[in-house]
Amino acid sequence: MAAPIIYRDIETPNIRSLAVYREKGGYKALEKALNDMSPAAVVEEVKKAKLVGRGGAGFPTGLKWELVSKDPATPRYIIANAEEGEPGTFKDRPILEQIPHRLIEGMAIAAYAVGAEEGVIVCRGEFMEPARILREAVAEAEEAGLLGERIMGKDFTFRVWVYRTAGAYICGEETSLLEALEGKPGMPRIRPPFPVNSGLWSKPTALNNVETFSNVPNIILEGADSYSSLGTEKNAGTKGYCIAGHVNKPGVYELPFGITLRDLIDNHAGGILDGRQLKCVFPGGASSSCLTPDNLDVVLDFPSVAAAGSMLGSAALMVVAEPTCMVEVSLRLARFFRHESCGKCIPCREGTCQTVRLLDGIQRGTGRKGDIDEILDLASVVRQSAFCGLGQACINPVVSCIKHFRQEFEEHLEGRAACCRKEEG
Amino acid sequence: MEVTIDGKKISLEGPVTVLEAARRAGVDIPTLCWHPRVSVLGACRLCMIEVEGINRLLAACTTQVSDGMTVLTDTPQLRKVRQTMLELLLCRHPLDCPTCVKGGECELQELTYRHSAPENRFPENPGPYAVTDPSPFVERDSEKCVLCRRCVRVCREVRGVTVLGAMERGYHKRVGTYFQQPLNSEFQEPYNCEFCGACIDICPVGALNSKVRKFRGRTWEGTTTDSVCPFCSVGCLLSLQVKEGELVRTVPREGPNNEDQACFRGRFGTDYVNATSRIITPLLGRNGSQAPADADEAVRFAAEKIAGARRAEMIVSSGLTGEEIEAAGEFAGAVLPGGTLRAVDTLGLEELAGASRPWEDLEKADLIVVAGQDFTIFEPVAGVRIRVACGKTGAGLIVLDPRDALLGGEAGLWLRPPGEGLSLLLAGLLRTLAASHGDRLKAAGDDSFLASFPGGENGEVEKQLGLPEGSVEDLARRVAASVRVVFVGHRGWYDPEGSVPSLLKELDRLLSGEGTGMPLYLGRDCNSRGAAAAAAAGPPPPEGAPGLVLLAGADPLGTALPGSPLAKRISEAETVIVFDTFLTETARAADVLFPLPTFAEKEGSFTSSSGLSQQLRQAMSPPPGVVSLRKTLEGLASSLGKSLSPGSLPKGSPPGAASPVAPGGKLPSAGERFLVLRGIPIADHRIRLVEESAPLFPGPVVEAHPADLAALGLKSGDSVRVVSGGSELVRQVKADLKTPPGQVHLPCDPADAEMAAFVGESERPEGWPATLRKLAGLERAAGESKDQ
């Protein structure tokens, strides 16, 4: 199935260039918005399309823009979150590298809708090549009068900057991203106030994921009804699913919200690797709880995955087949979060440390009886008290592994596990 | 709004956080990262609460109260969270409590005692950090740090310095400096650590400590006495801890001038009272031949000289208490033949006698205009008040100052009148405003003041000061557009004639439309305002040679500020009698010297820059034989068969006697490369006695902007010749980002007598232009040997 919306025309040679993108109908949506629609009408259309954020939380985008546009403070800003920090997520990079103009067009339409004159694409530190491509695309668009002053002869000014942060997972969290963009250490801010009212330089800011913006040209050009004919009741349109791990055909698949996990794995990702047995799936990246094979028929949209006890997040599906050791999986994820905790608050900074220590002891069989419960006990406190989403969610994968595979943890602790028996010495 | 906290109902006006509301309701929620002086962070999570209807925990310090909220602060779940937070902190914290300097004041101990469990379920594993920082005053012990970032916030938000920051991530996170450099290093220029110690005070644990007080006494030992800082006219209140006759610790306490801040002089400089070099017996004999004498002998000698003198004058320091100056006045009137009383360091301040303006007024202003400043090392607490007021109320800030000394960069408008041009700029502002507000001035009953200023177009002023065209208009427009303007003036290099206080007073009068113009004005010494009210200012009238000069606390020979006429008078006097604590330059020139107690050993009062009189309390006894100035003077009087009597000398100078001075300050004529910027002496002799402070002094150097140095092919450390008028000075040059291009800053180190002479030069050319030249090889060798 050819990508219908986000990655449409991605296979067209040189779609990265402005010329080819325009040949394929690029910037027609911006033209339509500027010529035929009021800013409020654009917001209305996006609301009607039931577009939700693709950065992880699934927040309604139209509502976000409405809040920004109604804040009397100026200037207002548009920010594209191109951090793509969640492990297993690689859906934004193809947009940045191959169809950068779709993102820029989406941002320009957003700017028109909320009354912003400046926008920033904030890339993770490692995105040097994407940042270079983006800068080129921005220059091209400026040259063609699609960015800058009096765009398409209208009373509309919009400029875009490309910025790279220093490359920390936490910088994907919106307020940390803003701090980093303001030149400060990337650590989250107190919310409220939310970025819609107090974002960049404390001004109203529409901050969205790259993929979110890339849906917008389609919504404007084809109309909300056509757009929402795909997807589910709550989540319209398509999603770039990143599937990785033990499958035969890992990759990004643009498919409507509402397909099942089974459908995605079996019919798109080519089934489980080497015909092995599926053990579990982390549906929303490293910070999501794992789902067991009983959940294969869960429908992939934000509310359904949440109802199944996990979260869709950035739709980074990590598939784990037998006979993978779940203690090892937990430990690796825990180490990732210990490394990526920003260190601001006690529960996350110190809690991730202790979790790694406890898991390490379990894996080596040197832990104390009761360490497994100790992890669960600590997790409940960390989840309740951490300052931001990172700390609140980081313990999910470990807790879910213990919940579903407790026996493996006990075997390790008692020194009965064959898989992780380390050489002594 | 009505809220219920742990069953207690209270009503309050918003916006207010749950934490504040709870405190008002008398409910104690534990906190660690929260501190009333800094912004909210929400990092420690000790203050978690439950709110009815919300199924997750919230931090009380970051949650705003809403009407009808029901809050629980003490549930099993919350107790569990608190205990876990403390266990997590403690397992990474070395348990050095028995030897920790913070003992007795440690918040972590207190919180653990109240909220944690007797056994920590996490194994002890403190971080690998060593005690660091070679800087002289602040010890950083990162191992003990609980990462509350109170220090980071106070340094940035209150002190405006931003030396400390949060570094790294996750469990590597720590508080540090750029590139792990010492607190005062080149990396921090131009805003270096000032050793204000605010971070030490605010640190809840022993991660930031005062090196000076380390192991000199536990926090609860000895006696603690509340007093006033003896250094500058901000007038910070201090607590003095004395143990076994030694002042072991000084910390700021809450006061109307300083809130709870102080600076490196007030906190560390007070250590001078312990110096062994102080004078404890009278000394007889001049310059080098001074020898201890017993009190009777010294009194006899002095009495003889007084009895034999035709005329005698008493010169007092503005660092003496009001009571001491009063005693000196009574003595001068009742005992000295033809006696007069004068105070040093009160230039221009007679104008402000009797008036007061509290620092709190800054928080009622919508515009604060700072005229001349250096709030980095000097009077930084004034800078703190201004910064905090602007942060709190959003008031506008205008800074008129050539140097880049913190506040300028924070201001909405920063004009940099070069050299001594400030008064010219203020006169321009006054003239422009008078045109629009003149009627108010008339209504206030006096516009004659304006007539005393030479005419001048704004364009002319701007040209002379090298300011952009329209600056004066712009300044006047901003000032006129504000409803309540507060002026803050600072004595400094820019105002040799002392005209700034009266200019500010007139500006204030013009704008407030009230008869009582009163800026906040920082005089040179801690009691300059009090001294100005009690004594006439400056050098004595020149008629006749002074037979006898008595100096109490004043050290005109040792300070590099204008005072050379005074110095000349001292050298011409037949007899010099000095009352002082240390052997200052002036004390060395004395024929007889009587010891005085330090500020910690006496009672009395200082009148601060706000006009507020504050009480000193005796914290320790002076060494045996050292008595108060009044006692010494009484002894002298009685040996002459007289006694001190109040009212024997007219108090203060008649108001209005000092007519406003026409402002000076001109740009150099074409061809001259630099303007001289005269610095304020960075330290008086008292600070010098605190050995650790040596690295803070610039030493015998001149400073210029790096761009200027580059243009002249110079670099830091090169020897240069500064030539101005008929005098010249050879010194090493130092690149300095605070000094504006086109000017050369002479830091005026009082230990540098040659520079003092150059700076004190009274016959310098108008506007004070100078050239700066690199020394050639041979010359340099000569110049350098001269330096030593």
Ligand SMILES: Cc1cc2nc3c(=O)[nH]c(=O)nc-3n(C[C@H](O)[C@H](O)[C@H](O)COP(=O)(O)O)c2cc1C
């Ligand atoms: C720890 C953490 C990491 C995040 N990382 C990303 C990221 O890499 N990219 C992203 O778009 N959103 C990320 N988010 C979500 C953003 O905070 C934000 O919700 C999102 O960018 C908003 O855009 P949307 O409404 O279009 O989803 C992260 C959130 C958290 C708590």
Ligand code: SF4
């Ligand atoms: S939860 Fe973790 S990432 Fe978030 S603020 Fe706390 S330490 Fe930083």
Ligand code: SF4
């Ligand atoms: S002593 Fe003052 S200036 Fe120095 S780091 Fe501490 S707070 Fe900042």
Ligand code: SF4
């Ligand atoms: S040094 Fe002290 S004040 Fe600063 S973060 Fe650490 S514990 Fe807090």
Ligand code: SF4
């Ligand atoms: S600011 Fe002035 S009064 Fe306050 S501590 Fe420093 S020197 Fe003393």
Ligand code: FES
């Ligand atoms: S006091 Fe509220 S989080 Fe630290």
